Amino acid sequence: MVGFINRARNTDMNASLSFRQYYSEKLDLFEAYLKQSFPTLPKEVKILEDSMRYSLFAGGKRLRPVLILTTAECGGLDPQIALPYACAVEYIHTYSLIHDDLPCMDDDDLRRGKPTNHIQFGEAIALLAGDALLTHSFRLISSASSTSVSETNRLKIISILAEKSGIYGMVSGQVADIDNTETDNPSAKLNFIHRHKTGALITSCIQIGAILADFDPGEVDLLTEFGQEIGKCFQIQDDILDEIGDEEALGKTPGTDQRNETLTYPKIYGLEESKKLADLSYQKAIASLDDISKDVDRLRQLAGFVLKRDH
Amino acid sequence: MVGFINRARNTDMNASLSFRQYYSEKLDLFEAYLKQSFPTLPKEVKILEDSMRYSLFAGGKRLRPVLILTTAECGGLDPQIALPYACAVEYIHTYSLIHDDLPCMDDDDLRRGKPTNHIQFGEAIALLAGDALLTHSFRLISSASSTSVSETNRLKIISILAEKSGIYGMVSGQVADIDNTETDNPSAKLNFIHRHKTGALITSCIQIGAILADFDPGEVDLLTEFGQEIGKCFQIQDDILDEIGDEEALGKTPGTDQRNETLTYPKIYGLEESKKLADLSYQKAIASLDDISKDVDRLRQLAGFVLKRDH
Secondary structure (H helix, E strand, C coil): CHHHHHHHHHCCHHHHHHHHHHHHHHHHHHHHHHHHHCCCCCHHHHHHHHHHHHHHCCCCCCHHHHHHHHHHHHCCCCHHHHHHHHHHHHHHHHHHHHHHHCCCCCCCCEECCEECHHHHHCHHHHHHHHHHHHHHHHHHHHCCCCCCCCHHHHHHHHHHHHHHHCCCCHHHHHHHHHCCCCCCCHHHHHHHHHHHHHHHHHHHHHHHHHHHCCCCHHHHHHHHHHHHHHHHHHHHHHHHHHHHCCHHHHCCCCCHHHHCCCCCHHHHHCHHHHHHHHHHHHHHHHHHCCCCCCCCHHHHHHHHHHHHCCC | CHHHHHHHHHCCHHHHHHHHHHHHHHHHHHHHHHHHHCCCCCHHHHHHHHHHHHHHCCCCCCHHHHHHHHHHHHCCCCHHHHHHHHHHHHHHHHHHHHHHHCCCCCCCCEECCEECHHHHHCHHHHHHHHHHHHHHHHHHHHCCCCCCCCHHHHHHHHHHHHHHHCCCCHHHHHHHHHCCCCCCCHHHHHHHHHHHHHHHHHHHHHHHHHHHCCCCHHHHHHHHHHHHHHHHHHHHHHHHHHHHCCHHHHCCCCCHHHHCCCCCHHHHHCHHHHHHHHHHHHHHHHHCCCCCCCCCHHHHHHHHHHHHCCC
16 A cells, blocks of 8 residues: 555655645545444354455555545545445445456456455355445445434435446446457447446545535536546556556556457557546546535545556 | 246135235236336447346246235335335345356256356356346335335335345355355254345345334334244245255256255255244244234235245
8 A cells, every 4th residue: 555655656746745645544544444344244154254354455545435535525524424435335346356356257366466356265255255245335325323414315325326336337337348249339339338347436436425525416517527537537547557567566467458358448549549548537527626616626636646546 | 927826726715816816916016017117228238138137037936025015015005115125125136046046156057947147148247137136226225216215214224135135144144055164053054044045035025014114113023023934934945845846846956955965954854844844934923923903914825825835
């Protein structure tokens, strides 16, 4: 994690220093809550608990939870209140990685520099750990004890999360991604994949933070646009990093996507044009924040962080 | 389905006839709603829609939705209002069947007399169709448009459903079921498996119906007991049917459980004692209804139906 924070050096030094500190604070808050709220299971199913914990605490960047906490805080909410929601999204993100790595999907042996869940626990337990994480995310939200979030908003958040991680988002993105049939419009297909597979969940984080902090509906729309553009920026960067990254930095085998004949931005547009597209999304993201009355500087910095990350 | 209804003949003729009609009516109501509310997906992911539909409309008994509709109606609620909740549970039940059948789990080729989802669509799509069904179930509840159910009750139902189908229920039951390590207390293990794997979701149906119809908290507890006992009765019957059933009636290869060295009631207690245990659960279920002030005769009949089913 420290490495991740350090690598964000190549932004303006002062803003960056203070942003690194901000990110780090949010991260500590989140990690403590994630650990403390992690469920203990009966001895009969200790292996399920171990398998869930293994992937949940495998050293992810926690970008999605930090997006929620930051958006909520920009809206004036105590980030403590947003923690169960940030947890729920990280559970969903983790489940998606476990299932994506399975032999019948991407068949990856390595994730974040460690054996993938099914290599460590076997396919059956990995599959079930994914199912458990997904299911439990909805329990985290529906049984969150704080009364600071209205029931209307909690139901709205559950609906958005199920939308963006299910058939109208992540699952459909993955289905399109593994579809190997020829297409006469590869850039439209690539766009569909990324908008659904990665973009939808990232967008939902901004929406969830915005709803939690009771932003005006018009501002929720602007923040949604922001979320869509940084989701796109994130995915283009991911494709670029996969193309040029080295194994040490990524913690996974570089070039996997190309080997599997997956569509990527560098493959369709070339590396230089892809970098321009990432920057364009970043610019659009920043512009969508212009008309928001509240101080959303931390979101601007987060967008820069997404653009400039190197893993 | 007609066969299923006809086979319930060996109960008292008049009550049975009217109950068969009742079940059939609820079934029609449910099937129509399930069909009408089934989502249409964009052309890019038509195969996901096909795969979800294939398993969702594979001719299941719909016991779980009918349990919800019946409990809600006994409590005086228009069953129409309970339909999205009944759908959600059937989505979850269907997802669990698809994932259970996968090669890394039970590796079954046949389900309800048809090729299993992964035989028909491949493992990757089957896995994702399961993920999609599970996720969408929470969207069905959180975005249900009727205002007849309070937001408090909707959140309570989501929490129960995530509890009973996740780490505190179905997923843990499945984890214990595939655990092949030696046990010095097989009947305790069997009890754990069935209480979690099948019992929890069946119990949740009764609880959901009871909450929807605003039964008193004390009566919800009694109905929960009822749900637990019919869940147990259902599973003992399932084990008995698997032991003696024939392929035509079950739509799956009989004796699969014994072949896989899975613990079953007949294996631990013998066939005759298992039948007595099923009847005992039925009697306990019926007894728990005695102190409920509302007319719950349909639930008594449903319990008899669970006990006497032959597939």
